[in-house]
Amino acid sequence: MFESLSARLGSVFEGLTRRGALKESDVEAALREIRVALLEADVALPVVKDFVAAVKERAIGHEVLKSVTPGQMVVKVVNDHLVETLGAEAVEINLKARPPVPILMVGLQGSGKTTTSAKLGLWLKGKEKKKVLLASLDTRRPAAMEQLAVLGSQAEVASLPIVKGEPPVAIARRAMQMGALEGYDVVILDTAGRLAIDQELMAEVAEVRAAVEPAETLLVADAMTGQDAVTIATEFNEKVGITGIVLTRVDGDARGGAALSMRAVTGCPIKLMGVGEKLDALEAFHPERIAGRILGMGDVVGLVEKAKETIEQEEAEKLARKMAKGVFDLNDMADQLSKLRQMGGLGSLMGMLPGVGKMKKALAGANVDESILIRQEAIISSMTPKERAHPKLIQASRKRRIAAGSGTTVQDVNKLLKQHMEMSKMMKRMTKMGKKGLPMGMPGLPPGGLPPGMMPPGGGLK
Amino acid sequence: MFGKNRSEASESAAEDRKGWFARLKAGLGKSQDKITHGIDEVIEGGAEEAPAEVPAEPAAPEPERKAGLGQRLVRAVTRRRLDDIALEQLEEVLITADLGPATAARLVSNLGRSKFDKDVTSTEVREALAEDVAGLLTPVARPLAIDPAAKPHVVLVVGVNGTGKTTTIGKLGKVFKEEGKSVLLCAGDTFRAAAIDQLKIWGERIGVPVLAREQGSDSAGLAYDALEQARAEGTDVLLIDTAGRLHNRADLMAELEKIIRVLRKLDAAAPQSCLLVLDATTGQNAHAQVQTFQEMTEVTGLVVTKLDGSARGGVLVALADRFGLPVHAVGVGEGADDLRPFDARDFARSLMGLEG
Ligand SMILES: Nc1nc2c(ncn2[C@@H]2O[C@H](COP(=O)(O)OP(=O)(O)OP(=O)(O)O)[C@@H](O)[C@H]2O)c(=O)[nH]1
């Protein structure tokens, strides 16, 4: 039900390219779409307003006005600003304190604090080689302490022995004591879930914080959170004081606008993301990924991922090496053609890219469809290995044989050979230009992922 | 559910009702303040800036929030012309309650149809919006009806992780028990650490038996056995807990389907109810949750939890409109008694910051 921003902007800018220059009023129209896209992605309204104002400032003026493809440019400006706001640089868990370093986990009920505590324990144990102690200060939820203990043993991370009836601050002190006595590097304190507006419980956790002075107080928040993200983040920051945010359930399909809201109102970095229920499902925060989701451009990310799956890294490297030597034979072309088809053909491939609506139409006009790809593959497969490696060998009689073998005409064979020539020329040029020279500036495609000869105007396909 | 055996204790029922509203209001307090304040700001802020026929400027956020009593009294009767700008601002106020851009736009255009260009007070605007919202919600405010002939009436409880399924089962069990029904709980979440212990504690707390096996055992098999046991014992209600699962995980959703398939081997009508538990803090993703769970498990009704928090659960309005699924109850706290029937008018009015 959500339309991606690229699709929205596509319709805004459709008329524009015909008229040429981009006016302020056009940017305004785009900003309206951006606003709705952000709201649909659960970014909180006050944050949306600030964001849109900032983007407007960046977009109007040279950046967009000078751009050749305004739609793409606006998407890029929005995306860049979003990534920046989310925090372009990863901020690691701060362990710079005298050991045992206390880390306090706070958040609403059910946000994922206990699971994340255990995940973080495993993470610090594995990545930082730290000796970690887990302690549950949750005296309220049924079986909360047992839950952490079970998770701790699954992660092979120690947990504080449970003493029933002890208040949270006392548990925290006992954990720190045990941490100090037994030489732990880090003590992770899991707390009961609490509502941001529950004064009493907020005061309780503030007291814990005052007692142990944690190096990190992490707000654990659900990626599905709606507009309330602002209240939650503000209240926890004001009443308890947080140093970072962990976004959970990023493995879901929520657009994740809460990340932007919480980051914007607290200024605290998002440090980690939970991507599953298993204990190793914790990752460093990837702002690009969340930005792509918020904008509904998971499709762009999806494209990159799909391309990665289809074209194994190794093969791409092999091709790159061959290309570096200026070799691009018909075998390589056949490879490219079949990969294109595996990725769902040109249509679906192009559809995933932002701002190519127009190009897609041009392609459709040029009659590029899968049947052509299939026919071209057939032509190549009717060649001998020697012919494929040395296309210059293919003269008139060979052409007739290949055409007959593939059920095509000599003309088709000629067309394919011509296209191959163009592609290999382009490949050579690109190799000289270096890796940056990907056609159309396509994001994330491995070298040669999309044969440049397939692109208009150089395509020459019938 | 709710109130069958309450007639005898009508006093406490009235108290309860007051309690529910007070609780909801206390919970919605913050949000309500925000919505009320938001609407006040639009109407009264705008009125101050544009008292006459001059096209109104967008109402700047009030610089001074704590207006004096005198000023507030003046404001209570302040009128503002309901123009496009005012409507747009009202739309924004609704969006901040998670109603979503589309539903907010619709409600506001309804308002515009009846009141456009009229001079209105903030209260009038709130009344009108509340009425419209209540209109949307009334058809879905339906209690969970237990079929007395079913024996047991099987209630399968599903939802994404951490929404409050297990807690809601505890609360529901208590309601049914107090209505004089026999209840069995089934600890069908065999996956999450200590989920079984959690439900067992709930069983003890409310004095209801729990069928459980060790962690990692097959939940469909357990559900089957629970149904068999409940049938043998003539139990009225069987509440089956399930592990939280994200709706976009096809493999986990297939597991739920399996539970249902297995239950139907014993009773073709089971589960008589499939409750989807939603967290009021959730934003627009609730749409995807309802849609997928409904497709995969034939959800028969919703329970919305954590309405005692600052989230307003406004997405419910959009959900009611789009899916029309009954909302059986709302969770307003972590205790066994913190479940309330869903009352459309109360919800709508407190959403708009109006007294009951
Ligand atoms: N899919 C998914 N589930 C998660 C993630 N993090 C936590 N969960 C699940 O969310 C549910 C709640 O997690 P808990 O760790 O118990 O949450 P909590 O914040 O400790 O809950 P309270 O202590 O009750 O406030 C469990 O079912 C977890 O398995 C995540 O990143 N992805």
Ligand SMILES: Nc1nc2c(ncn2[C@@H]2O[C@H](COP(=O)(O)OP(=O)(O)OP(=O)(O)O)[C@@H](O)[C@H]2O)c(=O)[nH]1
């Ligand atoms: N404030 C408040 N907290 C609630 C409400 N309902 C549930 N909770 C809390 O939310 C947290 C999660 O509740 P659970 O019942 O464990 O949720 P669940 O859906 O069973 O979680 P999983 O089984 O892990 O998916 C617990 O801390 C509950 O006490 C409610 O209505 N209000």
Ligand SMILES: [Mg+2]
């Ligand atoms: Mg917990």
Ligand SMILES: [Mg+2]
């Ligand atoms: Mg549960």
